[in-house]
Each structure stands twice: as C-alpha cells, then as structure tokens.
Amino acid sequence: MSTLRVIVFNADESYAPTLRATLTSFDFVRIVAEVDEPAILPHVVKQFQADVLLLHLDPSPDSVLPIAGEVAVSNPQLAVFALSESTDGQLILSVMRRGFREFITKPVDAGILEDALRKISVQQENAPPQGKLIAVLGTVGGVGATSLASNLAVELASMTAGRVALVDLDYRFGQVATFLDVSPTYTIADLASSPEQLETHVIERALVQHASGVHVLSRPTHFVQSDNITAANCVGVLTGLARMSDYVVVDGPNRYDVGATAILDLADLTMLVIQLMVPSVRNAQRILQGMQEAGFNLDRTRLVCNRMSRESAxxxxxxxxxxxxxxxxxxxxDDWPTMSASINLGEPLSTHGPKTRVRNAIRELAERIHVPPSSGGAAEESAKKGPGLLSKIFSD
Known part of the structure; x- marks a missing residue:
C-alpha cells in the first residue's frame, strides 16, 4: 500500500493531539502539513503535494467551508474529508455539494476513518513511491547525532541503487558538510526561499554529491538566512527530496520545539539518540513525554544508545x-579515537575505519532499516521492569 500524504486543517488547538494520534496510528499515513488559518489553505495545497485534505470544521464550519470548497473544486485530484461533531443535515448536505469525499462525525471511529483513507491509498497505487524519511534527533549536545546521521546515510547509500539524501537541519551550527568534507554551492536556505512546490531540477542544483553516493543538503552559509526558514519551508524541501530519493536522512530537528512537530509528523522513523548519562536520559524522557502529549505515534520512534561501553561509569x-x-x-x-579521527579528516567510517566495531554497528543498524526484521518492523515492547535506582532521579 502506498504512503498517503495528508494535509490537516484544525483551528482547535485542544483537539490537535487527539487528531494527530488518530492519524499517526495508521502506518500508511504521513502528515505533510498542519494548518490553522482557512485563508492560507489554497497556498498550502499548492505548496505541498498531498493526497488528502482533512478538515476539522469545528468550532466554526462557516469560516472554513467557503475556502475549502474552492480548494476542492480547483484540486479535483485531492480527496477532501470533513470532520465535525455536528450531525446537522444541512451541514452534511453543504459539505457534499462542495465535492468533499467524506463526512466523518466525532468522536471519530478510527476504523471508519482508516477504511476511508485506505480506499484513497489503494487508488494511489500507481503513484511513484515515496522515499523513507529518517529523523535523527539528539537528546543533548555532543551525543553523536550528526555522526550517526552521516554514517547511516553512507551505509544506506551502499545498499540501494536509488538516491540517499542527507539533510542538515541545524541551521546555524550544523556540521554535516564538514563531517563528509564537501563544499556546497547552495544550501537549504536557497530552497526554502521558494514559495511554490519545488521542482526536481531545483532540488538537484542544491545538492552536493559525496564520493559514497550520498547527496548532501547543507545548512545555510550565513546566520541571517536561518531566521527566514520556516517549518513549512523545511517540510516542503523534505517532501520534495522524498519524491526523488529512496531514503532521506535528516540530522535534526536539533531541538524539540514547535517547528520540530512538522518534521516529526513527516518522518517514517525517528531515531532518538541517547547516552547512558543523566542529562541525556532526562531530555529523552521530556521529549518522549512531549511527543506523547502531542499525539505522536511513539511506535515510529526508536531509542539508539550511542557510545556504549562497559568501562564507562x-x-x-x-x-x-x-x-x-x-x-x-x-x-x-564507544570508539572515540576512531570516530574523532574520522570527523577531523572528513571521512565516513566506511573509509576511515571499515573494519571497526563502531562502523560495523552502524552498518547493522542500516541493514535493519533497509531490510526490516521478520516482525515487519513492529514497535518495540515497552519495558516491563519496575522502577530501579533511577526512579528517584527522574521523578522530579
């Protein structure tokens, strides 16, 4: 089944976690944009390639329907769904006359919504496949997220004939280009300046190819450019890259904030990089709690423990x-001598330390992603063990 790209309109902030949790519970659905202003719907639909527009009409259907109706008429390829707690016959009739595909009442029956979305997904079977987006999110500075993202991209590139893109989302201090010793002419800032849906040739021009085959999209050259990149800009770039790649590995988001939610919505897999240290675990706890409260499907999030060593305290x-x-x-x-030399030389581990344990581990991780286990990539079971010696530390 093909991945279904959904734009969500919702002006009720209190309902956002519930709606996101419902949508992300469907493994074939990816939210490409979330909108809370009806006036910008036409622009968003034009900027982001999507299969479904899901409109939460409450609390004011009359403010949404006129513009949404125009969007439905001008984008016949887009399946428009309406969602409301109202069962008023006149409202339902008005929705259907505007060409909407479905009217779903609240509280949402997840099975009914899933069936409706699956029908659209089946109709999209002949559409070009979308690449898998992998977000690598560090819990503290220096945890090794950039090293992991860079080397993971290199390993994936050796496993697929398609394109693998590596994107630096640390707009000010990102070091992806440095880690692979490439000198970009254009950066993500150049792509983010376009208000329209990005064409393939425009994206191609901004990428620089590493010897491993990885295509790098670097952070902006100047600090001032970073201030002009919005979450919508970033999602537009990542969506465009996913259309033309087998994998898009993202170093970031480098902090868990409002902008990060748009990227995590889009991600097929989020790798939360931790170390077995109190600051890292504290932040991991806060991030996971924040994601859960916001309605994210934590089954798409994996804990990756970096610098594991028996000798370390x-x-x-x-x-x-x-x-x-x-x-x-x-x-x-943990193999800091090998990793630090690799970073300083701007060489991936496959070149600098091809037979080292740390390189072999990252390659094994890439193999898990490229060829999921027989379980089909099912979520890890939650830890069953009761609180241990950390319970007091992290109960503050």
Missing part, C-alpha cells in the same frame, strides 16, 4: 529502559 541500560518505558532499539559501541 554509565547508568544501567535496564534502568534507563524502565525510566523511559521504552526498549533500547540499538546500541553503538
């Missing part, structure tokens, strides 16, 4: 899992 992994109520999906061994 780190926290017990079992206690960290119990604290976070989530299993560690993958562990990467």
């Amino acid at each position: 780190t926290l017990p992994a079992s206690d960290v899992e119990a604290t976070l109520n989530k299993k560690i999906y993958f562990s990467i061994p």
Whole structure:
C-alpha cells in the first residue's frame, strides 16, 4: 500500500493531539502539513503535494467551508474529508455539494476513518513511491547525532541503487558538510526561499554529491538566512527530496520545539539518540513525554544508545529502559579515537575505519532499516521492569 500524504486543517488547538494520534496510528499515513488559518489553505495545497485534505470544521464550519470548497473544486485530484461533531443535515448536505469525499462525525471511529483513507491509498497505487524519511534527533549536545546521521546515510547509500539524501537541519551550527568534507554551492536556505512546490531540477542544483553516493543538503552559509526558514519551508524541501530519493536522512530537528512537530509528523522513523548519562536520559524522557502529549505515534520512534561501553561509569541500560518505558532499539559501541579521527579528516567510517566495531554497528543498524526484521518492523515492547535506582532521579 502506498504512503498517503495528508494535509490537516484544525483551528482547535485542544483537539490537535487527539487528531494527530488518530492519524499517526495508521502506518500508511504521513502528515505533510498542519494548518490553522482557512485563508492560507489554497497556498498550502499548492505548496505541498498531498493526497488528502482533512478538515476539522469545528468550532466554526462557516469560516472554513467557503475556502475549502474552492480548494476542492480547483484540486479535483485531492480527496477532501470533513470532520465535525455536528450531525446537522444541512451541514452534511453543504459539505457534499462542495465535492468533499467524506463526512466523518466525532468522536471519530478510527476504523471508519482508516477504511476511508485506505480506499484513497489503494487508488494511489500507481503513484511513484515515496522515499523513507529518517529523523535523527539528539537528546543533548555532543551525543553523536550528526555522526550517526552521516554514517547511516553512507551505509544506506551502499545498499540501494536509488538516491540517499542527507539533510542538515541545524541551521546555524550544523556540521554535516564538514563531517563528509564537501563544499556546497547552495544550501537549504536557497530552497526554502521558494514559495511554490519545488521542482526536481531545483532540488538537484542544491545538492552536493559525496564520493559514497550520498547527496548532501547543507545548512545555510550565513546566520541571517536561518531566521527566514520556516517549518513549512523545511517540510516542503523534505517532501520534495522524498519524491526523488529512496531514503532521506535528516540530522535534526536539533531541538524539540514547535517547528520540530512538522518534521516529526513527516518522518517514517525517528531515531532518538541517547547516552547512558543523566542529562541525556532526562531530555529523552521530556521529549518522549512531549511527543506523547502531542499525539505522536511513539511506535515510529526508536531509542539508539550511542557510545556504549562497559568501562564507562554509565547508568544501567535496564534502568534507563524502565525510566523511559521504552526498549533500547540499538546500541553503538564507544570508539572515540576512531570516530574523532574520522570527523577531523572528513571521512565516513566506511573509509576511515571499515573494519571497526563502531562502523560495523552502524552498518547493522542500516541493514535493519533497509531490510526490516521478520516482525515487519513492529514497535518495540515497552519495558516491563519496575522502577530501579533511577526512579528517584527522574521523578522530579
């Protein structure tokens, strides 16, 4: 089944977590944009390639329907769904006369909504496949997220004949280009300046190809350019890259904020990089809690423990899992001499240390992503163990 790209309109902030949780529980759905102003709907539909426009009409259907009706008429390829707690016959009739595909009442029956979305997805079977978007999110500075993202992209590039893109979302201090020793002419800032849906040739021009085959999209050259990049700009760029790539590996978002939600909505897989240290685990706990409260499907989030070492005075992994109520999906061994030399030389581990344990671990992680386990990539079971010695530390 093809991935279904959905634009969500919702002016009721209190309902956003519930709506997001429902949509992200469907593994074939990706939210490409969330809108809360009816006036910008035509622009958003033009900027983002989508299959479905889901409109939450409450609390004021009359303010949404006129513009939404125009969007439905001018975009016949777009399936428009309406969602409301009202069962008023006149409202339903008005919705259907405007060419909407479905009217769904609240509280939403997830099965009914899923069936309706699956019908649209089946109709899209002949559409070009979308690449998988992998977000690598660090919990603290220096946790190794950029190293992981860069080397993961290189390993994936060796496993697929298609394109693998690597995007730096640390707009001010990102070092992806440095880690791979490439010198970009254009950056994400050049793509973000376009208000329209990005054409393939425009994106191509901004990418610089590394010797491994990875196509790098670098952070802006100047600080001032960073201020002009919005979440909508970023999602537009990532959506465009997904159309032309097998994998898009994103170094970031570099902080969990309002802008990050748009990227996490779009991600097929989020890798939350931790170390077995109190600051990292504290932040991981806050991020996971924030994502859960916002309605994100945590089944798409994996804990990756970096710099795992028996010699280090780190926290017990079992206690960290119990604290976070989530299993560690993958562990990467500590080999700072190899990793630091690789960074300083601007060489991926596949070149600088092809037979090292740390390189082999990242390659194994890439293989898991490229060829999921027989379980079909099902979510990890939550940690069952009761609170351990960390319970007091993290209960503040």
